[in-house]
């Protein structure tokens with residue numbers, strides 16, 4: 622899998638957040654997008670995910686029909702919300718229906734995957750913020766889609782949850798992983814670093 626990004630530029634009102642970003646991302650590699658607060662890391666991730674459109678340039682998933690690009694991507698970010706009124710089981714069933722999770726995913730396997738004590742009737746909104754983050758990342762990591770885009774994945778995590786995350790992520794090294802981050806452990810995990818300040 623290759624994601625080819627060419628001459629990507631994005632501006633809000635009259636100000637460019639990203640200018641002429643060109644890069645080729647490949648499966649089997651992990652990429653950290655770094656830069657100060659407000660520098661455009663999340664915007665770049667959203668452009669790569671094709672959640673938002675650029676003012677100039679293009680994002681191409683080489684060999685994949687544009688219409689199907691979204692079905693290759695798993696995306697976890699603070700602004701991508703879970704459905705808070707659902708239980709974990711209802712949420713899991715929805716994601717299976719949408720083909721985000723494989724048909725084989727079960728509530729038991731998911732609870733084991735994220736080290737969660739079963740509580741089938743608890744609504745998502747009643748979990749702590751750290752647990753909600755873990756559920757969100759658990760869904761992303763259990764998905765069998767080949768591209769994994771993560772925005773500040775370990776925010777809210779204690780040491781044990783961080784350890785869980787990096788172990789699970791390390792098992793997915795064959796994927797194309799892009800992490801927008803300023804967190805040293807997330808940046809260190811990645812094989813390539815991209816400074817957004819180089820594209821201003």
Ligand SMILES: Nc1ncnc2c1ncn2[C@@H]1O[C@H](COP(=O)(O)OP(=O)(O)OP(=O)(O)O)[C@@H](O)[C@H]1O
Nearest residue numbers: 633634638656657658659660661662663664665801
């Ligand atoms: N929808 C929007 N409308 C207007 N401005 C926006 C919008 N989205 C982002 N911006 C602006 O674009 C700039 C880059 O924001 P972005 O969230 O991409 O930065 P970031 O590097 O991810 O920041 P942080 O490290 O704080 O998460 C900021 O100045 C932000 O205010």
